[in-house]
Amino acid sequence: MSVNTAHGLPFLPGNTFRDITRSAFHRSQTLGYKNGYALPRRPTVGIGQQALLSEHLIQSEINQLLTQTPILGYGTATDRPPLDFIPAHVAYDKKVLRFYGYFQQEVHHSPDERYRVRPVEICYYVEDDSMCVMEPEVENSGLPQGKLLKRHRLPKGQQGELYHWKDLNVAMDLRVYGTVYRITHCDPFTQEFMESQGIVLNDPEPTPSDPYTCGRRKPQLTFITPSDYDGFRQFLTMDRKVLRFFALLDDSASLYGEKRPVVMQYYLVDDSLDIREVQQPNSGRDPFPLLLRRQRLPKNIKAAGQTFPSCVLEVSKHEVEEYYSPKDFRVGEELRLMGKCFLLYDCDEFTRKYYEEHHPDIVLKPLPVDENPQEDCKMVIPPYNGFGSLEDSVQNCLSLVPEPPKKDLIKLLENDHKVLRYAARLDSQSPQDEGRRFILSYFLANDMVSIFETSKRNSGIIGGKFLEKTRIPKPGSTINNPEYYSPADFAIGATVEVFRHRFVLTDADQYVLTYLESVSEQDHIPEQTLSSLRRALRPGGHADLNHTREQPSDPTADEGVPASS
The missing domain is CATH 2.30.29.170 (PH-domain like)
Structure with missing residues (x-):
């Protein structure tokens, strides 16, 4: 805001006042453009459109400023033209x-x-x-x-x-x-x-x-004179030649330490060495493939300065004075590698011949090793608990993640929809079971048996499905090793025990005799079974089975059964 002083009063606090109605504070424009050229001009008004200080001067004061010239002590005064005004932002x-x-x-x-x-x-x-x-x-x-x-x-x-x-x-x-x-x-x-x-x-x-x-700058390149050793000749002569030593890793000094067998393999082609641990079954150790990966082991390293850390494992080949060679591996002596102690107790036949030819001064002294024979633990399958089928229960014992039991796909495809049907009666001492007739269906695809009871009017017993499709074990067979019924056991007049129910076979379908005669040599069908079927299936001899066809039958038993001749 502008500050005005009263006329004749000194510029002291209390002698000034501000114009609170003033609202313009911008500076006047001192630069203009004409036809693209910048033309400076003197300001005509002050800040906020106020009058300039020069306008308050009277004419006599202005004339005095124009005519007054400085007094020089020497020389003559010369009139200089006024300088052109140039704004600061232009200069x-x-x-x-x-x-x-x-x-x-x-x-x-x-x-x-x-x-x-x-x-x-x-x-x-x-x-x-x-x-x-x-x-x-x-x-x-x-x-x-x-x-x-x-x-x-x-x-x-x-x-x-x-x-x-x-x-x-x-x-x-x-x-x-x-x-x-x-x-x-x-x-x-x-x-x-x-x-x-x-x-x-x-x-x-x-x-x-x-x-x-x-x-991060790359160091200056240095040149090292290469060795005159012929590595290509070593590759051609020593390729696929490996020295094999059998040793014991002595870790008995540590807590719960023991001696573990290992195999050392020294590769003559590049003088490298690897160590493999002999895996013992059920040892409880993780099966690592290598105890020491294949590499050249330094034997003597150049002494570094005192300030250089001694715990650095990365050693360049220029810092190594000598590497391990075959003359350092002596059978019968201990060898210390990478801070571990190994007892070399034996080697293979190729290694013995190599030492006899190239290092005859080194004497190999094999040592006897006490090996504890391990008893072969056979897997014992626990007894069947009765849940599910026997094959499903066995799968739980064979693997941690049980898989469904494998099926004979060829048998399923060849015998699909092939069913052997027999007529049977219930062998019971109860007078209520007298006259009950059944149809026993044997499915060749999966060796399952289903039983269907025929309806009889005014008998008081509702006919229908008596037994679902399942495999029937023979009486006297064990639970863990059951023996199931097969077509060779179904002879006319034979008794079939089905879960404490006794059924006597009275008749069969003509397709049963035709099928069993075709596979009698392969499946070793007894002649007694075939003879009983031939006697029962003489002309007019299967009235019971024809009689049962007039009654409502099991839809699953008739599905895909070939017509009897």
Whole structure:
């Protein structure tokens, strides 16, 4: 707001007042364009359309300012033309002071680095005293780079002061929003501008290198004279030649330790070694394929410096003085590999011949090993518990995840819809069971039997299905190893016991005799069974079975049965 003072009063608190009705505070335009050219012009009014201070001067004061010239101590005074007025945003347009620097970013929770050095460019726009901070973008750096601080006037402190170009210099710290930027140098235009304004710049500083970037640089290539050893000749002569040793891993020093048998294989083609553990059945150990993978084992390693950690396992071939060779493996002696003790007690025949030819000075001393013979544990199937079929119960004992029992698919396809039907009567001492007639159907596809009772008028017994399709065990067979009825057991006049019910076969279908005669040699059908069927199936001799066909029959028994001749 504008502040007015009373005429003749000093500019002190209480002698001023503000115009609270004022609402315009904009500055008048001092730059215009005509036909694309910028034309500066002097302001005619002040801020908020107020009159300029020069308009309050009287004419005599204006004439005095125009005619008054400075008094020179020497020379003659010359009249100079008035300078053209140029606005600040025109005079300093596109003039940018550029400083170069860096800041350190702390890295937490990393054992490889503690901080990173990130270079930046600080641009100062003289036109409006604004600044911006930019970081050069590096491809695949993984860091958010580019413009870190957008262009605006940066605060200098907590009192509300702002940075000015007079506050900037080389080799100084610039603290902005809690980040300290170290200015190292500037470009030639900035140096010339600062020196023209009377500011002496400090000496430039080098930007420190980033330790993480230096650590990722590839080391300088070094050349090592190759060995004159002919590895190709070794490959051609020693390929597929392996020395095999039988040893015991002595782990008795540890808690619950024991001696475990292992097999060492030394490959002559590349002087490598692997160790395989001999798996014992039911040992309770995980079946690992290898105890030590195939590799060359160093025997002597060059001594490293005191500062080098001794727990590093990755050893290059240039640090190894000597590797294990066949002369180090002596049967009958102990060998220490990778901190473990192995007792070599024997080897194979090829290994003995190799040592006799190439190392005759090494004496092989096989040692006897006490081997505890293991008893063969046979799997005993528990007795049948009565739930489900016997085959389903056995599957629970054979595998952890039981599978359905396998079926004879060829038998199912060849004997599909083939049924042998017999007429039977119930052998019972009860007078109520007198005259009851049944049809016994034997299914050749799955060896199951179903029984159907024929209806008889005024008998008081409802006919229908007497027994579902199931396999019938013979009397006297055990539960765990049952013996089921087959077509060879169904002779005319024979007694069939079905779950404590006795049935006497009285007749059969003509298809039964035809089928049994065709398979008598393969299935070893007794001649007694065939003779009883021939006697019963003489002309007019199967009246009982024909009589039963007039009654309602079991639909499952007649399905797919060939017609009797």
